[in-house]
Amino acid sequence: MESATYTDDTTSGHLPEIRSLVDRLRQGEVRALSRAISLVENDAPQARAILSACFPFTGRALRIGITGAPGAGKSTLVDRLVRHYRTLRRTVAVVAIDPTSPFTGGAILGDRIRFQEHLSAGSSGSDPGFYARSMATRGSLGGLALATADVALVMEASGRDVILIETVGVGQDEIEIARLADITLVVLVPGMGDDIQSLKAGVMEIADIFVINKSDREGTDRVEQEIRTLQSLVSASAAWTPPVVRTTATTGEGIDALAAAIAETEKWMRGEDRLAERRARHWQRRLEAMLRSELMRHARRNGLAEEKLHEYAARIASGQDDPWKLVGRLAENLLAGETPDSAPNPK
Numbered sequence: 605m606e607s608a609t610y611t612d613d614t615t616s617g618h619l620p621e622i623r624s625l626v627d628r629l630r631q632g633e634v635r636a637l638s639r640a641i642s643l644v645e646n647d648a649p650q651a652r653a654i655l656s657a658c659f660p661f662t663g664r665a666l667r668i669g670i671t672g673a674p675g676a677g678k679s680t681l682v683d684r685l686v687r688h689y690r691t692l693r694r695t696v697a698v699v700a701i702d703p704t705s706p707f708t709g710g711a712i713l714g715d716r717i718r719f720q721e722h723l724s725a726g727s728s729g730s731d732p733g734f735y736a737r738s739m740a741t742r743g744s745l746g747g748l749a750l751a752t753a754d755v756a757l758v759m760e761a762s763g764r765d766v767i768l769i770e771t772v773g774v775g776q777d778e779i780e781i782a783r784l785a786d787i788t789l790v791v792l793v794p795g796m797g798d799d800i801q802s803l804k805a806g807v808m809e810i811a812d813i814f815v816i817n818k819s820d821r822e823g824t825d826r827v828e829q830e831i832r833t834l835q836s837l838v839s840a841s842a843a844w845t846p847p848v849v850r851t852t853a854t855t856g857e858g859i860d861a862l863a864a865a866i867a868e869t870e871k872w873m874r875g876e877d878r879l880a881e882r883r884a885r886h887w888q889r890r891l892e893a894m895l896r897s898e899l900m901r902h903a904r905r906n907g908l909a910e911e912k913l914h915e916y917a918a919r920i921a922s923g924q925d926d927p928w929k930l931v932g933r934l935a936e937n938l939l940a941g942e943t944p945d946s947a948p949n950p951k
């Protein structure tokens with residue numbers, strides 16, 4: 605049988621079109637940027653060619669992740685940071701992910717409205733130095749973390765200086781998303797003092813800066829104390845002790861201090877190849893995810909479509925097939941370019 609191919613050649617006919625799309629988004633055309641992001645987010649057939657064409661124009665931007673519980677004030681903070689960077693004439697893009705409301709939920713809608721209020725490129729009188737996008741959840745193939753990374757890459761290629769990535773820091777997916785950032789802000793609020801101890805270890809691990817937002821409220825000292833205590837337990841010997849910054853995002857208080865902390869963290873990250881090392885680690889995980897997604901895509905294209913999988917699953921459920929032996933045989937056949945059902949290779 606014909607050897608199966610791992611590359612997607614359905615796009616070859618689109619190449620001039622894709623090149624022109626990427627040229628236009630690099631020249632700052634917002635409609636081209638939006639279209640490219642949609643194609644990438646939906647994992648369209650052109651997605652990889654677009655990402656590939658964007659890739660050479662990336663690596664310069666600073667990617668800042670903002671993570672924390674729903675309602676902590678992340679979007680309000682992002683809004684403030686956008687204003688801050690725009691005042692400094694740095695161009696900004698925001699990607700906001702809220703998996704709790706994948707379609708029409710209030711959070712995404714609220715974010716969109718707020719972002720568009722003063723900026724959103726494209727409409728009349730708007731600021732072309734700013735672009736915001738809310739993400740829906742991408743299906744099972746690539747996963748949300750991969751989709752977010754891809755969208756951020758396209759934004760970067762459009763020449764943005766700063767990419768802000770807002771995500772609800774709860775699950776593994778979100779921690780994965782936070783890890784694609786160069787610098788991660790973990791946003792906490794007063795009144796959750798007792799909960800800090802129960803913060804997922806992963807969230808503590810990814811914090812480069814702690815932000816205590818809503819510091820206009822009572823209990824700010826207490827949260828800070830809790831963070832410091834936890835820090836002294838976790839990172840007594842760490843090279844970097846994440847600064848703790850107090851903000852009131854609604855009034856803008858503390859935003860300058862936060863921006864200063866970000867700048868200082870960036871300086872430290874850029875020293876001694878730390879940033880390069882973090883980005884390499886990011887790419888290692890991303891490569892793994894890309895490979896997994898690619899292999900599944902290959903499997904689906906070569907006889908392991910949904911119905912076929914269901915058939916196998918039913919056989920396993922009724923005890924007719926051994927899943928471990930089956931997986932071994934399927935993987936072997938697929939990698940050898942044969943149909944999943946081929947007889948086991950004689951050894």
Ligand SMILES: Nc1nc2c(ncn2[C@@H]2O[C@H](COP(=O)(O)OP(=O)(O)O)[C@@H](O)[C@H]2O)c(=O)[nH]1
Binds near residue numbers: 675676680854855
């Ligand atoms: N009192 C107070 N309220 C805030 C502050 N920052 C945000 N909020 C409010 O908290 C609510 C949730 O904010 P939002 O930015 O949407 O939170 P997100 O879910 O983390 O993105 C909104 O009603 C904000 O106006 C703050 O510093 N102090």
Ligand SMILES: [Mg+2]
Binds near residue numbers: 715770
């Ligand atoms: Mg939000």
